[in-house]
Structure formats: C-alpha cells, structure tokens
Amino acid sequence: MKVLISGGAGYIGSTIASALLDGEHTPVLLDSLVTGRKEFTKDRIFYEADIADRAMVRTIFSDHPDIEATIHCAALIVVGIGCQTLRVLQRKCRQIDGVL
Numbered sequence: 001m002k003v004l005i006s007g008g009a010g011y012i013g014s015t016i017a018s019a020l021l022d023g024e025h026t027p028v029l030l031d032s033l034v035t036g037r038k039e040f041t042k043d044r045i046f047y048e049a050d051i052a053d054r055a056m057v058r059t060i061f062s063d064h065p066d067i068e069a070t071i072h073c074a075a076l077i078v079v080g081i082g083c084q085t086l087r088v089l090q091r092k093c094r095q096i097d098g099v100l
Contacts, residue, residue, distance in 0.1 A: 004069070005017055005029050005070075006074040008027065008046070011040075013073035027045070030060060030074070033048055
C-alpha cells in the first residue's frame with residue numbers, strides 16, 4: 001500500500017515511514033523542512049513543500065494515484081515559530097477582511 005505522510009521528514013513521520021517500509025508498504029513523504037531533517041528522506045519518495053501548497057498536493061496525487069491513505073504528522077514543534085506564523089496569518093485574515 002502507498003501512504004502519503006505529511007511531515008515525513010520529522011521524527012514521528014520518519015519513524016512511521018520506516019515502519020511502513022518494514023511492512024513492505026511505500027511511504028510518500030511531504031515536508032517543508034522547516035523543522036524536518038533532509039537526511040530522514042534519503043532513499044524515499046520525497047516532496048519538499050508545505051502542506052498548504054495545493055498545487056504540490058495535486059502533483060503528488062497525480063504522480064501517485066495509487067496512494068491509499070494519508071497520515072498527517074506535519075506540525076511546527078517550535079512554539080515561537082508556530083506563534084509567529086499564527087500572528088502573520090491573523091494579520092493576513094484582517095487584511096483580506098478589510099478588502100472584502
């Protein structure tokens with residue numbers, strides 16, 4: 001079975017990918033590498049992109065129409081980065097609301 005793992009270059013995602021390989025399944029990794037590690041993607045199907053990149057997600061499913069499951073492990077584990085990202089998103093939403 002082919003499985004898409006968002007956050008596949010992180011500790012948990014890469015551990016799940018290893019377990020899938022041990023079970024003779026095929027992991028497809030998606031990670032922005034903001035906190036993930038490139039070495040965790042070695043010898044695996046890997047796409048470097050953010051999970052919010054719809055075009056890339058479409059590309060992944062187009063390249064691998066046989067993906068049967070998705071495991072979501074993508075997250076910003078560093079609180080400072082997560083809070084900063086949240087503030088930026090809140091400002092963007094206010095700007096969009098103002099335009100509308």
